[in-house]
Amino acid sequence: MSAIVFENVHRRFERDGKSFPALEGVNLTVADKEVVALVGPSGCGKTTCLRLAAGFEVPTSGRVTVGGAPVTGPGPDRAVVFQQFALFPWKSVADNIAFGLRNQGVPANTRQERVSGIIKLMGLEGYETAFPHQLSGGMQQRVAIARAYVLDPEALLMDEPFGALDAQTRIVMQEELVRIARVNPRTVLFITHAVDEAVYLADRVAVMTRRPGRIKEILDVRSVRAGEQWNRHERIEDVMDLESFVHLRTHTWRSLREEKIDAVH
Amino acid sequence: MASPVNLPLSKIEGFILGIVGLASFLGLWFVISASGLVPRQFLPTPLDVVARTFHLLTEPFAGATLPMHLAKSLERYTYGFLLAAAVGVPLGMAMGWFRWLDDIVTPIFDGLRFIAPIAWVPFAALWFGTGIGGPIMIIFSGAFPPCLISAYRGARYVDGKYIEAAQMLGTSNLRTIVDVLLPASFPSIVAGLRVGAGLGWQSLVGAELIVASAGVGYMMVQGQSNVSTPTVVAGMIAIGLVGLLIDVALRQMEAFVRRRRGLA
Numbered sequence: 251m252s253a254i255v256f257e258n259v260h261r262r263f264e265r266d267g268k269s270f271p272a273l274e275g276v277n278l279t280v281a282d283k284e285v286v287a288l289v290g291p292s293g294c295g296k297t298t299c300l301r302l303a304a305g306f307e308v309p310t311s312g313r314v315t316v317g318g319a320p321v322t323g324p325g326p327d328r329a330v331v332f333q334q335f336a337l338f339p340w341k342s343v344a345d346n347i348a349f350g351l352r353n354q355g356v357p358a359n360t361r362q363e364r365v366s367g368i369i370k371l372m373g374l375e376g377y378e379t380a381f382p383h384q385l386s387g388g389m390q391q392r393v394a395i396a397r398a399y400v401l402d403p404e405a406l407l408m409d410e411p412f413g414a415l416d417a418q419t420r421i422v423m424q425e426e427l428v429r430i431a432r433v434n435p436r437t438v439l440f441i442t443h444a445v446d447e448a449v450y451l452a453d454r455v456a457v458m459t460r461r462p463g464r465i466k467e468i469l470d471v472r473s474v475r476a477g478e479q480w481n482r483h484e485r486i487e488d489v490m491d492l493e494s495f496v497h498l499r500t501h502t503w504r505s506l507r508e509e510k511i512d513a514v515h
Numbered sequence: 516m517a518s519p520v521n522l523p524l525s526k527i528e529g530f531i532l533g534i535v536g537l538a539s540f541l542g543l544w545f546v547i548s549a550s551g552l553v554p555r556q557f558l559p560t561p562l563d564v565v566a567r568t569f570h571l572l573t574e575p576f577a578g579a580t581l582p583m584h585l586a587k588s589l590e591r592y593t594y595g596f597l598l599a600a601a602v603g604v605p606l607g608m609a610m611g612w613f614r615w616l617d618d619i620v621t622p623i624f625d626g627l628r629f630i631a632p633i634a635w636v637p638f639a640a641l642w643f644g645t646g647i648g649g650p651i652m653i654i655f656s657g658a659f660p661p662c663l664i665s666a667y668r669g670a671r672y673v674d675g676k677y678i679e680a681a682q683m684l685g686t687s688n689l690r691t692i693v694d695v696l697l698p699a700s701f702p703s704i705v706a707g708l709r710v711g712a713g714l715g716w717q718s719l720v721g722a723e724l725i726v727a728s729a730g731v732g733y734m735m736v737q738g739q740s741n742v743s744t745p746t747v748v749a750g751m752i753a754i755g756l757v758g759l760l761i762d763v764a765l766r767q768m769e770a771f772v773r774r775r776r777g778l779a
Contacts (some may be wrong), residue, residue: 304679304683305682305683306679306682306683323682324679324682324683325682325683325685326683326684326685328683329683329684330679330680330683332676332679332680334676336676336677336679336680337680338677338680338695338698338699339776339777340698340699340701340775340776349684349686349694350684350685353684353685353686353687353690354685381775381777382777383776383777384777397684401684401685
């Protein structure tokens with residue numbers, strides 16, 4: 251079991267001697283092998299949530315646990331996929347992917363096997379010796395996802411992973427992620443500001459309030475997806491055309507928009 | 516008809532202008548020195564210099580031929596520069612990584628780094644002698660600051676996403692420094708090495724003017740004592756050319772590193 255649990259998490263930031271609340275009582279559970287998308291208005295603290303789960307930051311109060319253990323710092327059991335990829339530009343694709351395994355002392359032949367397995371899964375064959383700057387944004391993000399997946403982490407933390415990609419590449423990557431999740435399901439916390447991406451990819455969508463962030467509403471996509479048999483459709487545009495999809499998307503939008511409109515006043 | 520003032524020139528045009536500039540300089544030099552306007556001992560003609568240079572290539576002066584003097588200078592230079600890089604780069608990186616070390620070293624370093632290398636000559640001679648130790652210290656003091664500063668900047672301002680990526684991949688502290696911080700800082704380090712190499716070479720000649728017993732600087736001092744101004748100019752040309760070669764070589768290396776990194 252490798253659930254991600256936020257228990258009454260508060261996070262304050264200090265700036266110019268003043269203290270600002272970023273998160274105010276976040277409660278959220280991402281169940282084992284579940285994909286939860288976190289959406290919210292800009293600056294609501296969704297990235298802070300992810301960074302707390304990653305261990306890059308610590309909560310001011312409350313606690314974050316992954317697989318039952320409190321998060322004390324970053325580690326390979328919680329692999330992160332960054333919006334800006336954060337691949338090592340001086341390492342080849344294969345070396346970038348193998349880096350985490352080398353840290354864990356995985357023997358060379360096992361490492362080789364796992365790396366080539368994930369390279370095949372991510373459609374990166376033929377690019378093993380290329381350097382990140384020689385690849386398109388979409389291909390770079392494939393490498394970043396491969397680098398996270400190959401660790402077989404308890405949790406995958408994705409911070410607007412497709413935010414830096416163009417619209418077409420984005421759609422391809424969204425389909426890819428669904429395909430990979432079928433082959434190798436993981437517990438995933440997924441941050442996005444794109445509502446249709448959230449509804450398409452997630453089992454549940456958690457909507458946050460504007461800053462200071464809390465979880466405002468959680469939509470159950472999984473039961474709708476199963477009930478309306480979204481999986482019959484191979485293509486993303488067909489899924490997004492379904493009435494049940496449109497309904498969920500509109501609902502999420504409205505929920506988000508209330509926060510944004512409020513923020514203007 | 517008005518024309519734009521700063522139209523970019525083609526490569527050929529730029530090259531031709533460079534030749535024109537150089538030719539004018541040599542021409543002016545030739546006219547002044549050959550006309551007798553200035554006594555020959557004060558300013559040799561370009562032809563005197565060329566003749567003297569060829570002579571020095573084979574005939575020893577002040578105990579050695581010009582190539583032998585150069586070899587001696589390059590030996591000192593190599594030691595001094597390598598020492599500066601070997602101390603400056605790791606120290607700079609450590610200062611960039613450990614904030615407390617930065618706080619300790621920076622005031623001392625800022626206090627010392629504006630002192631010209633040649634100002635160290637008296638102490639260099641006292642502490643390390645006028646053979647090889649003294650000049651090495653002078654070269655070191657010239658080459659060290661850029662090596663340290665660029666390594667420091669590289670490490671201090673490394674993109675935080677690489678460090679976070681390394682951390683979430685379970686990288687130990689030592690491996691983060693060796694496998695992430697060092698390569699991430701590498702373009703900055705190489706740029707600093709290039710600047711340090713140039714400053715070190717400039718300092719060497721200053722040091723040798725005073726302390727050495729062989730080397731290009733020494734040869735020039737001996738030339739001055741013997742009122743052989745062509746020897747002095749031959750030394751200047753040798754210094755200039757070798758300095759240029761060092762710079763070109765390191766520039767190539769820097770460009771290579773940047774290309775591999777996808778920065779250029």
